[in-house]
Amino acid sequence: MDEDSGRATETRRSWRSVLGKVVLDTRPLQYPAYRRLWTSSIVTSVGAQFSAVAVPKQLYDLTGNSAYVGLAGIFGLVPLLVFGLWGGAVADIVDRRKLLLVTNSGLAATAILLWLVAASGTGSVWLVLVLFALQQTCFAVNMPTRSAAIARIIPAPLLPSAQALGSTVFQLGSVVGPLLAGVLLPLLGLSVLYLVDALALTVAVWAVFRLPALPPLEGAPTKAGLRSVIDGFRYLATHPVLLASFLMDIIAMVFGMPRALFPELAERVYGDPPGGGAALGWLYAAIPLGAFVFGVLSGWLHRILRHGVGVTIGVLVWGVAIIGFGLADSLWLGVLFLAIGGGADLVSMVYRSSMLQAAATDEMRGRIQGVFTVVVAGGPRLADVLHGSGGAAIGAQATIAAGGVLVVVCALAAALLIPAFWRYRAPTA
Incomplete structure (x- = not known):
């Protein structure tokens, strides 16, 4: 019995050791x-993904044209x-907790306005676009502040x-949100999606309120004008490896992110009804689904120090x-390929984000994250x-x-032209 018990204990320890190296840290x-x-x-x-599905769907329903x-x-x-860019500069001169409170409140307010527009049946494409622009303004300031x-x-x-944890949770919401949206759209309509987003963002305001104060450290700038933004770009100019990380993300997202075509594919290729359906939800959920699965199994990522290699392969x-x-x-084959892409994108994102966090000093971190936000969110x-x-044309x-081919060709060219990025190793302390 003692021998059997010892073997069982050793087996459990072995499994824990393996899981500890593989499962999310x-x-x-x-x-x-x-x-x-x-x-x-x-x-x-989850709530944010409801709006991510609702806005393009609403625009496509109003116009029937993917160009809109x-x-x-x-x-x-x-x-x-x-x-x-400006929000990153502001994040370097103010208490970042207070700035998060203001921008999270703005996100919630614009979600409420989008809900009111959809619920009232207003058919103005331009009103939806303007409200979307206001929402993205708040997002543009919020993201570099949160990251910094x-x-x-x-x-x-x-x-x-930490980057893997944050991305995995976000990807989980990106899976559940679109799938729920695909189910709720034909049952409850667009307005309910916006309302859920507004309620979720209100909860986020309370969570941010409970954060500790994050005032600027000694040596931080005192103004957030154009000169401060330019200083951030000058700082980047002295770090070509960071510039290369931005280039890789631009290549991947600009040429390879096909989400604007999801409503058309869902309806014309995969057979969704005009009011929306499950195929649209699956298309929006596929990339984050792959990223979430890979994120859960990302415990080994922090052991690899060749971050430039990780970004390039991703x-x-x-x-x-x-x-x-x-x-x-077929829909399911398409979902599989998108899920594989999502896993690869998570690897690239984790290493790119870590490179930026480790390389920048705190008084520059907000501005660097501002550029990062522009690249990451602007590329798509x-x-x-x-x-x-x-x-609409071809x-x-x-x-x-064709976009996928351009991603492969341009990424290989960038890796060859910037060898320092491929050789980059993360600091160990």
């Missing part, structure tokens, strides 16, 4: 401030370009794990997966414009496959 949750920030994301990520869905990319991109706060509340060696796999999606002849909006117009599936 939860050590950042030991820090209360990060835990509050992370917990708020669980609630808000792509136009939303411009209305989202301009606020991101302007207020993402993370490095203040956990140690640097845990940054990859972008290449993403491009190949998008090619497969463009050529897929440029993709909306390109894919929307491309889909067809949705041909546009998607």
